[in-house]
Amino acid sequence: MVNQRKIKVLVCKPGLDGHDRGAKVLARALRDAGMEVIYTGLHQTPDDIVQTVIQEDPDAIMLSMLSGAHNALCPVIMEKLKENGIDDVLVGIGGIIPDEDKTFLEKHGLKGFYGPGTELKTIVEFVKNNLKR
Amino acid sequence: MTEIDEKETLRPTKEERKKIFRNLSDIEIKRLYTSKDLDDLNFNYPMDLGEPGKFPFTRGVYPTMYRGRLWTMRQFAGFGNAQQTNQRYKFLLEHGQTGLSVAFSLHTIYGIEADDEKALGEIGKEGVSIDTLEDMETLFNGINLSKISTSMTINAPASMLLALYIVTAEKQGHTPDKLRGTIQNDILKEYIAQKSWVFPPEPSMRLIIDTIEYCTKYVPQWYTISISGYHIREAGSTAVQELAFTLADGFAYVEAAIERGFNVDEFAPRLSFFFNSHNNFFEEIAKFRAARRIWAKRMKNRYGAKKPESMRLRFHTQTAGVSLTAQEPENNIVRVTLQGLAAVLGGTQSLHTNSFDEALCLPTEKAAKIALRTQQIIAEESGVADTIDPLAGSYYVEWLTNKMEEEAEAYFEKIEELGGVIPAIKANFFQREIANASYKYQKEIENKERIIVGVNDYIQREPCSTPLLKIDEKIAQEQIQKLYKIKKTRDNKKLKEKINSLKEAARGTENLMPYIIDCVREYASIGEIINALKEVFGIYQEDSIF
Numbered sequence: 090m091v092n093q094r095k096i097k098v099l100v101c102k103p104g105l106d107g108h109d110r111g112a113k114v115l116a117r118a119l120r121d122a123g124m125e126v127i128y129t130g131l132h133q134t135p136d137d138i139v140q141t142v143i144q145e146d147p148d149a150i151m152l153s154m155l156s157g158a159h160n161a162l163c164p165v166i167m168e169k170l171k172e173n174g175i176d177d178v179l180v181g182i183g184g185i186i187p188d189e190d191k192t193f194l195e196k197h198g199l200k201g202f203y204g205p206g207t208e209l210k211t212i213v214e215f216v217k218n219n220l221k222r
Numbered sequence: 223m224t225e226i227d228e229k230e231t232l233r234p235t236k237e238e239r240k241k242i243f244r245n246l247s248d249i250e251i252k253r254l255y256t257s258k259d260l261d262d263l264n265f266n267y268p269m270d271l272g273e274p275g276k277f278p279f280t281r282g283v284y285p286t287m288y289r290g291r292l293w294t295m296r297q298f299a300g301f302g303n304a305q306q307t308n309q310r311y312k313f314l315l316e317h318g319q320t321g322l323s324v325a326f327s328l329h330t331i332y333g334i335e336a337d338d339e340k341a342l343g344e345i346g347k348e349g350v351s352i353d354t355l356e357d358m359e360t361l362f363n364g365i366n367l368s369k370i371s372t373s374m375t376i377n378a379p380a381s382m383l384l385a386l387y388i389v390t391a392e393k394q395g396h397t398p399d400k401l402r403g404t405i406q407n408d409i410l411k412e413y414i415a416q417k418s419w420v421f422p423p424e425p426s427m428r429l430i431i432d433t434i435e436y437c438t439k440y441v442p443q444w445y446t447i448s449i450s451g452y453h454i455r456e457a458g459s460t461a462v463q464e465l466a467f468t469l470a471d472g473f474a475y476v477e478a479a480i481e482r483g484f485n486v487d488e489f490a491p492r493l494s495f496f497f498n499s500h501n502n503f504f505e506e507i508a509k510f511r512a513a514r515r516i517w518a519k520r521m522k523n524r525y526g527a528k529k530p531e532s533m534r535l536r537f538h539t540q541t542a543g544v545s546l547t548a549q550e551p552e553n554n555i556v557r558v559t560l561q562g563l564a565a566v567l568g569g570t571q572s573l574h575t576n577s578f579d580e581a582l583c584l585p586t587e588k589a590a591k592i593a594l595r596t597q598q599i600i601a602e603e604s605g606v607a608d609t610i611d612p613l614a615g616s617y618y619v620e621w622l623t624n625k626m627e628e629e630a631e632a633y634f635e636k637i638e639e640l641g642g643v644i645p646a647i648k649a650n651f652f653q654r655e656i657a658n659a660s661y662k663y664q665k666e667i668e669n670k671e672r673i674i675v676g677v678n679d680y681i682q683r684e685p686c687s688t689p690l691l692k693i694d695e696k697i698a699q700e701q702i703q704k705l706y707k708i709k710k711t712r713d714n715k716k717l718k719e720k721i722n723s724l725k726e727a728a729r730g731t732e733n734l735m736p737y738i739i740d741c742v743r744e745y746a747s748i749g750e751i752i753n754a755l756k757e758v759f760g761i762y763q764e765d766s767i768f
Contacts, residue, residue, distance in 0.1 A: 100768075105328040105344050107417035110458045110544070113657050113768040114664050130766030131417055134340060156328055157584075157693065161343025187583060187690055205548045205581045206677040208668055 095125040098216060099147040101138055102131045103166065106156035111184065115151060118209035119216065135165045139173055149179040149216050151201070159186055160193060167197045177221045183207065245505040246663070247462040249625055255617035263624050270515070270624070274610045276530070278518040280511050280623070281611040282569040283534040288607035294572035295597045296373060298540065300325030300350035301584050302697050304360035307350040311365060313587065317594060321572060322365070323373040325349035326383075331418045333379040333752030336701040345698035348584070349375075353705050353747045358386040359393060368396040372403035373448070373538070373572075378420035380407035381433050382748050385739040388441065404445035404494060404538075407433060410471040410643055413764070414652040416453035420752060423644045425759035429734065430475065431482050434489050436735035445494045447475060448538065454652075455498035456544045458660020461509045462626060464498060466633035467652055469516055473634075474643040476525055486525045490532035499561040499568075500542040506561070507613060508622035510568025513537070516627055539565035540574040546581040550676040551688050554578035559596050566600055567613055573597055583690040650767050657768055705747060712745040720744050721754050728758040 100116040102109055109131060120126045127145055129138065142150065152163070159182065167180065181201030182194065191202050200219060203212055243251040252259075272278055275285030284290060297314055299322075300307045311322055326349040329341035336345055336353055345351045352358060362372075367390065376383045384405050388398050409426040412419045419426070430447060437444045451468030459467065472493065479489050495513065499506050517535035521527040541561035546554045555578045562575045575593040577585030585593070601607055613619045640646040647653075666672045673679045724737040741751050 104342075105332055105334070105340065105418075106348075108456075109417065110456070110660050114458070114661050116768040117657075117661050118664075126768075128766045128768045130764065132340075156344060157347035158343030161695075165342070185582065189690075205546075206674070208678075209664065210668070 095123060096149070096216065096220065097125045097145070097147045098127070098149045098151060099141060099145060100126060100128045100151050100153065101133055101141075102129060102153055103133050103135070103138060103162050104154065104156055104158040105132060106154060106158065107131055108155040108184075109153070111155070112151075112153035115153070115183070115209065115212060118213060119151075122213045124216070135162065135169050138166055139169045139175075142170065142175055142178065143173060147178060148220050148222060149181060151212075151216070152180065152182045152184075152199075154182065154184040154186070157185070159184070160190055163194055163199055164197045167199070179216065179219050179221055181212075181215060181219070183212065245461070245622075246500060246502045247460040247505060247626070247629070249462075249505075249622070249629070255621050257617060259617050259621045263621065265620060265624070270620070271614055277522065277533060279514045279534055281614055283514065283536055283571070287569065287610040288566070288601075289610070292601050292607060293566065293570055294321045294371070295319050295594060295601075296321040296323045296538065296572045296574055297590060297594055298323040298325050298373075298375065298574045299585075299590065300327075301348075301691070302346040302693055303351055303701060304357040306346075306697075308361055308363055308365075310587075310590075311361075314590070314594065315365075315370075317591060318598065319594060321371045321373065323574065324361070324375065326374070326376055327351040328418075330748060331376065331378070333382070333420055333748045335747050335749030336698065336705050338749065341698075343698075345701050346693050351697070351701045352383075352386070353701065353749065354708050354745050355386055355389055355742055356704065356708055356745065358390045362390055362394075366396075367391040367394055368400040370402075373406075374403065375406045377406050377409050377412050377416075377418055378426070379748050379752055380405040381429050381735060381738050382742065382751050384433060384437075384441075384444075385735065385742045386748075388739060389743050398441045399443070401441055402443045404448050405433065406450060406496070407447045408450045408471065408496075410474060410647070411450050411453055411468070413647045413762070414454055414467060414471075415457035415459070415656060417764070419762045419764075421755065421759040422762045423647065425755075426762075427478050427644075431478055432733045432735050434479055434492070435482065435484075435733055437492065438484075438489055442492075444492065446489070446492050448494050448496045449475065450496040452496050452498045452540055454656065455500060455542065457656050458544075458663065459656045460659050461500065461502070461505050462629045463633070463655060463659060465509050465513055465516075465626060466630040466637075468495065468497070469513065469520075469630065470634055470637050470643055472517065473520065473524075476521070480525065486521070486527045487529045487532050490521060490525075490527055491529065491534075494571075495535055495537035497537050497539050497565075497570075498542050499539050499565040501545050501557065501561065503560055503564050504613075504619055504622060505626075506564040507568045508619055508626050510537070510539075510565070510570065511611075511619075511623045512626040512630065514569070515623070516630060536571045538572040538574070539568070539570040541565070541576045543576055543580055546576060546578070547674060547677050548581040550682070550684075551578050551582060553676055554581070555592060555596065558593060559600070562596055562600055563604070563606065566606055567611075569611060579688050579690070582688055584693070586689055586691045588689075650765055653764075653767055708745050708747075717741070717744040717746055721746065721750065724751065725754050725758055728755055
């Protein structure tokens with residue numbers, strides 16, 4: 090049977106950061122590329138995010154962070170996903186993420202690191218090509 | 223000879239770089255503007271422009287403008303803890319900055335205490351972390367609050383930060399009537415764009431009108447709201463939307479204050495505005511000029527203002543953070559120069575020029591200094607500040623100014639049809655308009671209809687070598703410890719009484735400012751005050767549309 094299911098992506102704003110322009114633009118671009126997109130809205134705690142992932146069962150989670158809280162929040166999010174047995178979901182990140190933080194975040198299983206000026210199609214391709222299931 | 227040349231230039235068959243030229247508001251720009259364009263608009267010098275300092279203030283709000291006094295150079299700054307930011311302020315003042323502008327940490331902006339799990343990773347990252355009066359005293363240590371003007375970018379807890387400022391000044395020995403500054407205090411644009419709300423719109427509006435009422439009586443030199451388009455633009459709006467939505471918010475505040483029983487001339491002179499200055503040079507200048515004219519006309523004709531000060535739209539400008547590129551960041555110095563120049567040619571009262579490294583991190587000291595120097599060079603070397611509104615009478619600028627006004631008016635009608643600003647927010651009108659505009663803009667960049675140097679053209683990939691400012695993670699722990707210590711040493715019994723009185727007053731209709739001042743004086747944290755008010759006011763939830 091041919092798998093007709095759309096790729097399902099959760100676009101996510103962790104922390105207190107209110108800069109949602111990038112997240113919204115990305116959500117729309119992924120939708121225009123034929124994916125099913127859920128946008129969490131703002132101010133998501135790691136627990137909120139894990140709850141949504143359990144309920145929605147997305148193929149990918151795209152985190153958007155511009156406030157500098159990534160090193161504190163991302164490891165917690167990844168840990169809680171693992172605790173809940175979620176290990177087959179791609180977790181990508183974009184926003185203001187300095188190069189020197191990438192290695193640290195990569196160790197925790199994050200991918201992508203798309204900063205300002207990235208073309209949307211680059212991120213769409215990233216999602217398509219890095220799914221774990 | 224001249225006639226033939228003109229015909230030649232106007233002929234539409236010549237090959238051009240683009241089929242259609244459009245500015246960032248999607249207004250089609252003609253090849254050439256002539257006196258005919260102004261005739262078509264029934265352009266009338268005394269009615270449309272007038273003299274600087276006189277209605278409708280298109281040419282500027284003061285009769286001498288920058289010949290009298292240059293604009294205030296006010297660089298937005300704040301990071302880490304109060305002590306670090308205090309040092310940065312002293313650095314900026316030593317280098318010729320003329321006003322302070324406080325950037326607060328996100329947890330302060332939401333009124334969340336440093337030890338709350340929601341504050342994890344956020345403390346001191348986007349601005350200075352403030353919990354209690356003790357932090358505020360440190361922040362302004364050695365800076366005489368009766369001599370400087372301070373702008374505080376704070377919204378949901380604006381009344382609390384104003385209270386903290388008043389009590390800090392009181393401890394320095396200054397009465398509130400000596401204080402000069404601004405609280406942003408513009409909650410409507412939070413629902414529309416920046417999203418740092420706490421309470422629902424109605425109690426939020428009450429708090430704002432409370433601050434207006436209090437300042438009118440006791441802090442008469444204070445600007446009570448900075449009605450802000452900056453964040454609307456940063457969230458992705460066009461210039462026309464920024465203009466229209468900001469002024470519509472302004473009208474909503476005026477109407478709410480009139481409803482409280484004020485005469486418009488009692489409070490309107492203390493309202494101020496805050497705009498963005500983006501890449502399209504003439505469009506920005508036209509926007510600033512149109513803003514002044516629209517505001518003046520509306521204040522006079524609709525709200526019956528009599529004092530000229532009530533009709534004068536005074537504004538702060540910040541160059542567009544969103545226009546800064548992470549690619550070849552030094553190019554941002556040039557972008558900021560052009561944007562700053564547009565703000566000055568548009569007649570701004572104060573200006574923040576962004577640092578070139580802001581697409582990467584909070585500004586380093588070096589980058590912050592270059593940004594300040596950029597303003598000083600515009601002011602002292604370029605000659606643009608030597609005459610008032612030098613672009614007036616330009617066929618193009620006047621046409622565009624009128625066009626911006628016309629399109630803004632169309633938005634005002636639409637907002638009125640929706641029942642006003644708050645109903646339009648609840649219907650997601652603004653949010654959707656902005657989301658559509660920002661997606662369209664991004665698409666245009668990806669299709670190369672708009673070129674951003676170093677991003678989608680003239681690309682040269684080289685590793686980024688800009689030094690970055692890092693916030694020490696220790697700051698968060700120290701901030702939490704400081705908060706614990708205060709909570710142990712203050713008079714908790716007395717504070718509890720004050721908090722209870724505040725809650726009681728919040729249930730009624732009294733002005734809450736005196737109650738808030740009582741709480742901060744007893745070293746209540748902003749979070750404790752916000753939580754007390756949440757019990758009475760509830761919280762706001764937004765729809766997550768995209």
